[in-house]
Amino acid sequence: MVHDIVALVEPVPTGLFLDATVGGGGHAEALLAAHPHLEILGLDQDQTAITAAERRLAPFGSRVRLRRVRFDQLGRVLAEIESTADSELGGLSGFLFDLGVSSPQLDRAERGFSYRKEGPLDMRMDIDGSLTAADVVNTYDRRELTAILRRNADERFASRIADAIIDARPVRTTTELAQAVVAAIPAAARRTGGHPAKRTFQAIRIEVNDELGVLASALEQALDALMVGGRGLVLTYHSGEDRIVKGAFRQRTTINSTPRLPVEPPQLPYRVIRPASRQPEAAEIEKNPRAGSARLRAIERIAA
Ligand SMILES: C[S@@+](CC[C@H](N)C(=O)[O-])C[C@H]1O[C@@H](n2cnc3c(N)ncnc32)[C@H](O)[C@@H]1O
Structure with a gap:
């Protein structure tokens, strides 16, 4: 383009x-x-x-x-x-x-943007920002998590993923988050539309960076x-x-x-x-x- x-x-x-x-x-x-x-x-x-x-x-x-x-x-x-x-x-x-x-943000595991690389739950573009992905993942309630998954990523399984995240707390790394999300999505849906955790990571990143x-x-x-x-x-x-x-x-x-x-x-x-x-x-x-x-x-x- x-x-x-x-x-x-x-x-x-x-x-x-x-x-x-x-x-x-x-x-x-x-x-x-x-x-x-x-x-x-x-x-x-x-x-x-x-x-x-x-x-x-x-x-x-x-x-x-x-x-x-x-x-x-x-x-x-x-x-x-x-x-x-x-x-x-x-x-x-x-x-x-x-x-x-x-x-470059996705490629650096330590920035925490990628579901493919083990890293901290960070996702801040501005490293002086006060909200991190760990805050969202470990402190937002079910209603808030479901809302950001729907609003920021049109996630069909938003409430199931929100429940799985809450059950998996404390979630410490990108890999732990990706695993919790994958397990929450029905097997048939996992086979289509790219990596099953892609939309959840997008939704959380959009929230962290407003x-x-x-x-x-x-x-x-x-x-x-x-x-x-x-x-x-x-x-x-x-x-x-x-x-x-x-x-x-x-x-x-x-x-x-x-x-x-x-x-x-x-x-x-x-x-x-x-x-x-x-x-x-x-x-x-x-x-x-x-x-x-x-x-x-x-x-x-x-x-x-
Ligand atoms: C898709 S990349 C841009 C790539 C760029 N067009 C290039 O050719 O290299 C988006 C960039 O926008 C920055 N960004 C996203 N939201 C921003 C915001 N609200 N204010 C300032 N920078 C922002 C990100 O940090 C990232 O570096």
Whole structure:
């Protein structure tokens, strides 16, 4: 999908492009290389990601600014940049949110994100965060566990898994959690839909990092900051995220009340340029299995 992203960003005006989830800097690097008229502001709440992005994007020198913050702080970061810039910023040329967890986070067993690797129940993207997966797994009651499994992962067996987690307490490692979840899912259901613990790990990770809680506010700030001609792109990986993005885009691109008189409808300042998504190609999914569930949406600001 990186080719689609680079192509969608091509016509945006010269200026600052926000990569709200810079991770290791893969997308940022592709955008900087393809579009010399852009500078990048990269955010990530994970210091490991910022360090990796610093290394990867070093060849682009002063075209890159990186900040370790949660992306709902983007308005404050933009105001700071504006206050120290020589000339007026005039808004964002575009933005990209590539949501969720990164491959390096999943690959490091000690971060506790992976059901395939033995590690502590952590799952914090920001290691200064106060809530860990161990807190969720060992202290949430049945109702709370069931609710996050349904809301964050559409888990069909949410209440059975919640019971199994409570029975297995204290749960100390990712492997212990994965085993408890697998045992709670009926054998027939275990044979389809990937690893049986995948959705539970996703649900707990989203809770630990409050991933859905901060998204709407961050999108509002990014949409407000777009300059005319600027484009916003969001890559989501599950229905909960996608619903929030779709809602935020719809709010900016549809008129809520129908006028009684036959008047010209007002021109809306945004238009959706990519409503839902193309499925990524098989080769891309093979290289990166997360790409299989990816959806890309894009919006453009057409008036002030
Ligand atoms: C899918 S990865 C991004 C990968 C990146 N596009 C690349 O090409 O390397 C998502 C990144 O977003 C970060 N992240 C997720 N939610 C965040 C939030 N609310 N604020 C800041 N960073 C966040 C994660 O720490 C992770 O590094």
